[in-house]
Amino acid sequence: MAMKKKPVTGMKDILPREMEIRDYAIGLIKETYKTFGFTSVETPAVEHIENLSSNQGGENEKLIFKVMKRGDKLASAAQKLVETGNASDEGTSLDAGTLADCGLRYDLTLPLSRYYSNNANDLPSPFKALQMGNVWRADRPQRGRYRQFMQCDIDILGEPAILAEIELILATTTLLGKLEFKNFTIRINDRRILKAMAAYSGFAEEDYDTVFIILDKMDKIGLDGVKEELLKEGYAEDKVEKYLGLYAKLYKEEDGDSANNSEANSINDIKYIQSELGDFLDAEVSNNLQTIITSVEGAKAADFRMKFDPTLVRGMSYYTGPIFEISMDEYGGSVGGGGRYDEMIGKFTGQSTPAVGFSIGFERIVMLLLENDFQVPGTGSKKAYLIEKNMPADKMQKIMTLAKEERDKGVIVNVSVMKKNKKFQKEKMQEEGYTEFVEFFADRDF
Amino acid sequence: MAMKKKPVTGMKDILPREMEIRDYAIGLIKETYKTFGFTSVETPAVEHIENLSSNQGGENEKLIFKVMKRGDKLASAAQKLVETGNASDEGTSLDAGTLADCGLRYDLTLPLSRYYSNNANDLPSPFKALQMGNVWRADRPQRGRYRQFMQCDIDILGEPAILAEIELILATTTLLGKLEFKNFTIRINDRRILKAMAAYSGFAEEDYDTVFIILDKMDKIGLDGVKEELLKEGYAEDKVEKYLGLYAKLYKEEDGDSANNSEANSINDIKYIQSELGDFLDAEVSNNLQTIITSVEGAKAADFRMKFDPTLVRGMSYYTGPIFEISMDEYGGSVGGGGRYDEMIGKFTGQSTPAVGFSIGFERIVMLLLENDFQVPGTGSKKAYLIEKNMPADKMQKIMTLAKEERDKGVIVNVSVMKKNKKFQKEKMQEEGYTEFVEFFADRDF
Numbered sequence: 083m084a085m086k087k088k089p090v091t092g093m094k095d096i097l098p099r100e101m102e103i104r105d106y107a108i109g110l111i112k113e114t115y116k117t118f119g120f121t122s123v124e125t126p127a128v129e130h131i132e133n134l135s136s137n138q139g140g141e142n143e144k145l146i147f148k149v150m151k152r153g154d155k156l157a158s159a160a161q162k163l164v165e166t167g168n169a170s171d172e173g174t175s176l177d178a179g180t181l182a183d184c185g186l187r188y189d190l191t192l193p194l195s196r197y198y199s200n201n202a203n204d205l206p207s208p209f210k211a212l213q214m215g216n217v218w219r220a221d222r223p224q225r226g227r228y229r230q231f232m233q234c235d236i237d238i239l240g241e242p243a244i245l246a247e248i249e250l251i252l253a254t255t256t257l258l259g260k261l262e263f264k265n266f267t268i269r270i271n272d273r274r275i276l277k278a279m280a281a282y283s284g285f286a287e288e289d290y291d292t293v294f295i296i297l298d299k300m301d302k303i304g305l306d307g308v309k310e311e312l313l314k315e316g317y318a319e320d321k322v323e324k325y326l327g328l329y330a331k332l333y334k335e336e337d338g339d340s341a342n343n344s345e346a347n348s349i350n351d352i353k354y355i356q357s358e359l360g361d362f363l364d365a366e367v368s369n370n371l372q373t374i375i376t377s378v379e380g381a382k383a384a385d386f387r388m389k390f391d392p393t394l395v396r397g398m399s400y401y402t403g404p405i406f407e408i409s410m411d412e413y414g415g416s417v418g419g420g421g422r423y424d425e426m427i428g429k430f431t432g433q434s435t436p437a438v439g440f441s442i443g444f445e446r447i448v449m450l451l452l453e454n455d456f457q458v459p460g461t462g463s464k465k466a467y468l469i470e471k472n473m474p475a476d477k478m479q480k481i482m483t484l485a486k487e488e489r490d491k492g493v494i495v496n497v498s499v500m501k502k503n504k505k506f507q508k509e510k511m512q513e514e515g516y517t518e519f520v521e522f523f524a525d526r527d528f
Numbered sequence: 529m530a531m532k533k534k535p536v537t538g539m540k541d542i543l544p545r546e547m548e549i550r551d552y553a554i555g556l557i558k559e560t561y562k563t564f565g566f567t568s569v570e571t572p573a574v575e576h577i578e579n580l581s582s583n584q585g586g587e588n589e590k591l592i593f594k595v596m597k598r599g600d601k602l603a604s605a606a607q608k609l610v611e612t613g614n615a616s617d618e619g620t621s622l623d624a625g626t627l628a629d630c631g632l633r634y635d636l637t638l639p640l641s642r643y644y645s646n647n648a649n650d651l652p653s654p655f656k657a658l659q660m661g662n663v664w665r666a667d668r669p670q671r672g673r674y675r676q677f678m679q680c681d682i683d684i685l686g687e688p689a690i691l692a693e694i695e696l697i698l699a700t701t702t703l704l705g706k707l708e709f710k711n712f713t714i715r716i717n718d719r720r721i722l723k724a725m726a727a728y729s730g731f732a733e734e735d736y737d738t739v740f741i742i743l744d745k746m747d748k749i750g751l752d753g754v755k756e757e758l759l760k761e762g763y764a765e766d767k768v769e770k771y772l773g774l775y776a777k778l779y780k781e782e783d784g785d786s787a788n789n790s791e792a793n794s795i796n797d798i799k800y801i802q803s804e805l806g807d808f809l810d811a812e813v814s815n816n817l818q819t820i821i822t823s824v825e826g827a828k829a830a831d832f833r834m835k836f837d838p839t840l841v842r843g844m845s846y847y848t849g850p851i852f853e854i855s856m857d858e859y860g861g862s863v864g865g866g867g868r869y870d871e872m873i874g875k876f877t878g879q880s881t882p883a884v885g886f887s888i889g890f891e892r893i894v895m896l897l898l899e900n901d902f903q904v905p906g907t908g909s910k911k912a913y914l915i916e917k918n919m920p921a922d923k924m925q926k927i928m929t930l931a932k933e934e935r936d937k938g939v940i941v942n943v944s945v946m947k948k949n950k951k952f953q954k955e956k957m958q959e960e961g962y963t964e965f966v967e968f969f970a971d972r973d974f
Contacts, residue, residue, distance in 0.1 A: 122548070
């Protein structure tokens with residue numbers, strides 16, 4: 083039977099050149115985060131369907147790859163399906179409760195929460211976790227976006243203080259600096275500021291999500307666009323005016339001083355918001371945000387800036403405190419982000435556990451490194467041994483011993499059988515970075 | 529809703545202590561194999577159900593985790609199922625052709641074959657591939673065996689000469705030596721010797737698989753046990769006698785000299801088999817096997833021995849030439865194995881491509897390292913900063929700068945908020961390997 087040569091739709095085979103960069107980045111990530119006291123953890127790729135469908139995953143829950151039950155359980159679920167004839171419901175009633183009992187994880191946050199609640203007794207408190215692993219989303223395939231991709235998350239569980247946020251931002255930006263990224267921005271906001279601004283303007287709590295989805299478009303459609311959409315949604319003009327008035331003031335300031343997105347500017351903006359919102363916003367929230375910005379700016383190990391951005395929303399509804407996102411000029415969108423999610427672990431344990439996470443967009447970062455023709459540093463010298471076919475055993479042994487001695491010193495030695503067109507063979511190997519060639523013939527001494 | 533805290537049946541959460549060893553082993557594997565000229569590749573975890581069900585996977589095909597179709601395709605497949613009422617067929621008719629369109633890979637060999645046939649034009653020839661990745665098998669859960677586990681394979685594609693076998697065995701054993709494994713055995717045989725011995729004894733070709741399954745039990749049930757089972761299977765006594773006569777001669781020799789499982793012993797055994805089989809066995813096969821053993825023995829970088837074992841079968845029917853397996857005294861069974869499979873890639877491309885692979889049992893090796901309390905070398909010094917809660921921004925900045933300076937030098941610095949029971953906190957951190965503690969107070973200078 084002829085077999086299918088292409089990978090499944092939306093997933094990709096990774097070629098050696100990209101793997102070299104991935105392996106290097108993975109090594110650097112582990113090394114860097116380790117110096118911040120993070121330890122690696124791993125959860126299975128497959129999770130309970132009930133956990134995946136628990137409304138912690140937002141839009142991603144629609145994109146789950148579901149794994150079928152097996153054996154008798156599958157047979158009886160299928161039998162039941164046939165008997166009830168319940169398949170016409172657009173296929174949905176087939177899934178979670180019936181034919182599938184698990185699915186591929188769509189992020190690393192939900193599995194980490196389960197992991198922590200399962201293993202907390204064996205883990206330090208606070209627990210600083212590093213996770214690198216693939217996640218799967220049955221998204222519409224498009225250029226540069228795949229249905230299997232690597233995520234790289236650091237999380238601090240059990241630490242209520244903003245020390246956690248500061249450490250996460252410093253660790254992530256130190257890593258990006260080592261990968262030679264420059265001049266990027268960490269935008270920061272707090273879910274409680276978002277909510278206070280909406281409350282102050284008179285929006286009802288049940289409208290927040292809709293309002294924030296529109297607010298999130300600010301950088302694309304501008305103040306006027308946001309205003310138009312809010313009004314179209316049916317919100318009263320006075321609320322909308324009051325709400326956007328807060329933003330207008332900040333933007334106006336920036337217009338007059340657009341090049342100066344300095345630390346001072348961010349601090350001023352936070353102070354202004356706090357003074358306007360008054361009792362709507364707990365002063366500790368805005369003070370903490372200022373401390374995060376000041377501490378990171380003062381101790382940073384890379385060329386970036388912190389920027390308070392009151393339009394930053396971050397999609398996931400599980401965030402409860404500070405939220406942040408990495409913006410890079412070279413890449414239109416975000417290349418990573420995170421925030422505090424103090425309530426998710428309680429969903430498993432019934433006992434609230436503070437938690438903050440920062441995820442970098444590993445695939446986007448690899449893509450940028452590839453596009454910039456990033457050279458992996460410290461690759462040892464590459465040597466090719468070309469040996470004649472049918473080498474007798476004693477000479478083969480000698481060649482292997484010579485190779486061993488060089489490999490022990492870290493030299494990459496590729497032993498290949500000499501081809502008829504040796505010139506072409508060498509040219510091809512030179513393209514792979516082999517610079518030295520040693521030839522061995524069966525009838526000559528060496 | 530209460531969520532499930534345990535991982536799905538048969539899969540496991542990996543705790544920091546094990547992850548430390550895994551991360552170290554993964555780093556060492558990449559570093560070691562790289563010096564042999566191997567380059568990393570990666571294939572998606574999800575494969576076409578048609579490829580997974582193509583009879584290349586032996587028993588493992590029964591253990592596939594199947595992934596359901598999505599959206600309209602799922603709905604129409606389910607509708608069809610309901611209409612035909614075809615679920616009672618023990619659930620099997622539901623699967624491949626109907627509700628599932630892909631599945632989780634159960635090994636790395638089949639995906640590599642697909643990868644090579646898809647990307648051969650962009651790859652060197654021969655191509656030396658290193659793959660590390662998880663595979664999934666819906667096996668009956670049991671102690672120490674999981675349904676998700678990491679495999680680590682090296683393969684040489686496009687090289688017909690036994691240089692490929694020699695390089696694979698040397699690379700694998702060099703790695704095991706670096707992981708401090710000693711006194712293990714690489715058992716080696718050739719599928720063509722297995723077949724020639726059966727043919728010489730008068731077995732029909734269609735009986736080979738059954739005969740080999742019984743032969744494979746030799747180390748458990750001995751010569752007499754194998755004889756009994758072959759007779760019970762209905763094979764003629766003269767064939768069985770002739771067949772086991774070949775083995776008896778080898779075992780008898782060994783009895784007289786049981787401590788001396790030397791290279792010379794293996795070479796003698798191969799010569800004996802060749803002389804007995806005569807025209808049934810191409811002399812090149814036995815000569816090549818001798819050259820492999822001599823070359824590896826002469827250039828080996830670890831404490832192990834090569835041993836010709838004519839009872840070695842290896843389950844997979846795709847093997848076509850030399851086959852090998854790692855036996856370790858510390859661990860009852862095999863901790864890795866491989867062989868030549870020259871015909872598999874042709875199933876994709878229609879064009880035969882020689883291939884040899886060697887897979888190490890990553891999970892078993894990690895288990896052995898854990899049991900032996902393996903200490904990961906070269907872990908940097910670990911320092912804990914304990915800081916008072918509510919540190920003002922300027923002091924927080926100073927602490928982070930101090931931490932940065934130490935982290936830049938490779939020191940692991942874990943900054944934590946001081947707890948009420950500081951003594952207990954320090955004891956806990958000492959258990960994690962933190963040896964130095966520095967305390968910072970908000971009202972003191974530092």
